[in-house]
Amino acid sequence: MEETDEIRGMALPLEEEADLDPLMDRIGDARCVLAGEASHGTHEFHIWRAALTRRLVEERGFSFVAVEGDWPDCWQVHRSVTLADGSPEDPTRALDAYRRWPTWMWANAETAHFCRWLRERNALRPTGERVGFYGLDVYSLWDSLRSVVLYLHEYHPDYVETALEAYRCFEPCGEDPQTYVRSLRLVPEGCERETVELLCRVRHSLPAEAADPVERLNIWQNAEVAAAADRYYRSMISGGAEAWNVRDIHMADTLDRLLHFHGDGAKAVVWAHNTHIGDARATDMARGGIVNLGRLVRERHGADGVVLVGSATAHGEVVAAPRWGAPMEVMPVPPPPPDTLEGLLGGAGTGPEHRALFVFADRPDARWLRARLGHRAIGVVYDPVREWRNYVPSTMGDRYDALCWIARTSALRPLHLEREGRGELETLPTGV
Template sequence: MPDTDEFDIYGAALPLEYEADLDPLLNRIGTRLDGARCVLLGEASHGTHEYYAWRAALTRRLIAEHGFSFVAVEGDWPDCWQVNQSVAGDPRAPRDPRDVLDGYRRWPTWMWANEETARFCRWLRDHNAGLPQGRRAGFYGLDVYSLWESLRAVIAYLSEHRPEHVEEAMAAYRCFEPYAEDPQSYAWESRMVPDDCEDEVLALLTRLRRPIGSGNPADELNAWQNAEVASGAERYYRAMMGGGAESWNVRDVHMADTLDRLLDHHGEGSRGVVWAHNTHVGDARATDMRAVEMINLGQLARERHGRDRVVVVGFAGGHGNVIAAPRWGAPAEVMPVPAPMPGSLEALLAKEIELDHALFIFSDGPDQDWLTARRGHRAIGVVYDPDCDRRQFVPTVLGDRYDALCWFAWTSALVPLHGETVPLGELETLPSGV
């Protein structure tokens, strides 16, 4: 006879084999009138097929059946904006969003330039094609990188719509120009000689926060957000050299602000889906991040919108394969993921759950031991060493970190669209590579 903890786990497991098995989770998310406004969908790695495929399956249903307005991902704004134009049917964009994703060149490209994301974006374009412009679902990037690309986008926008303000954008661009688009160089120099570009970027941002009057709300959003990215990136790179929690917090506050900006842009009653790593969407207060004063997107979304208006879904896997790189900037490889560390959440689920795929939905204020105890929960980043897998486990109180969990006993690698060609990614702050 199983003990109480084992019985609670086994009784809570729901099958997750078909899209219809997501019905209980959709019921938990609720309708536009009484349900969650934000649904945050995680991943335990940036290279696992099952996480991407099931996240896409749930998002398709949220958009098609529950009227969700957009998907916002842990990706660069300028790159994702091009995808957004394609899925929205903008005549200026490629008809096939796969072509846009295939053009991604910033390392790690496989995060979004993969078959799983391309398949979802093609579905989204087809779905949008039958809807009026104002009801088409968008695809956006939440992240703080792409400083130089965003500045160039702002200059191009102002040159067309308000040339009298181009000089403010050029002043910001010229300030960064000596660093040759090397964020580490800027971060180091501004630390050694505190003569940074903050004033120039803030002047540009102040200008873009006022309506320019181009007549196209989408183009105005793009210009404004690119200025926000430039401002956030400037702060991020300066904070990065100091170590600690500050640069991480700058990045996640930027993500939360961008999510709120997108909800405002899509208007009253809008609802958003987020795709990001578990370390961003799972409430930081339920992990050891809290002890070092780190906050994250999941925590901020709950604080800003209310616990009852945000549903956070974590993802976890046992063993199998993953796409990752052995070091920063290196080409991606298919790597083995070993059996989980004894005593971890994943080890517990692998032992107690007979289902290969399972869904768990937590009640408010759960009192089962497996939901209230602190256990390690695996988090694989873009850089990974299977021999050091034991270092990848984040102490977690599961029932506080998420509202639901998708479990996969065996995982497989996602399928990149192309190999790495230009390793230009920025260094991450702790937790490493997520």
């Protein structure tokens, strides 16, 4: 009963963009705001995250948005929203071109709506002041390798053989990550030597004073992705936390690279799943040796310079797949158990449509923020029947700085249907 009273006392309205004022006050002069989603396939999480980002761009001068997506695909969106020569006038075209499963994570109407707004805003700004849109993830091995090969072929032909050597090393796998991982059981070193050599060559071939800064960033990052992707796949052999850690460290390194690229005073908004942006030290992930983006960014930029915003829902619908690589479905999200975060917040609400914003600095000693509670995490793979597997024990007051609570949620709106695909290998926590 005491916790219910605390929750009701802390709950702030969350009905319109102006209701984000208390969160904006909490953000203050922070350099990095990481905005999470409890599930990839939920309409409301995308909408409120976009609303917060618009305000950060307009009112606080944030420099770019970095998402849990592939660098090459997001680069095409970046080119569109920054009005690069030859890019699509409508960013929806770039998003609709996503083909690697699960496409709906970013190829959706909600992301397209935000990116159209971003392009319109950027059109009113000088080139150097336009807000970017980048991908942080590690999965685009073959696309990134092709980008590097094409660049070196045109500008540094003496280095092409190094790039082709890396590409040929992976070529027998037919762009299938699972085939590559299986091959590592016979040849454990895989293509490590080739990708490291390629990265070194790219770094050497791109002196700052001799290269277009934008193209330099793109090619350098593609080489970083290739090297990190090889580490990621090799780490799959040993299992455990290593693969997850390789991925999140790569995302944190990419974020730092982007902050450096945008210069002194640069500020970043990150869009990713709660399991990436909430501090892993406040969950049982830490017990398994897992680090994550939220923890790394806090450690690198200081707690005062970083604000972590989580999200949660009680029930509704979500877009997900029943198994890895399967076509997406609209699935029901069942009501949560009463002894979870979602059950506690739902029990304290005023009805099925209840929404609230919680800013934890207002009541850091609240009992529900210090308690260890299961917190639902729905990935791209979801089985509502086995709902119990989706709860991550967490101390909310340490995991986030704020939380957006939306009791009833609805499914994301994908831009296109997708066929069943091989996709990438699954990591733990499942599909996030």
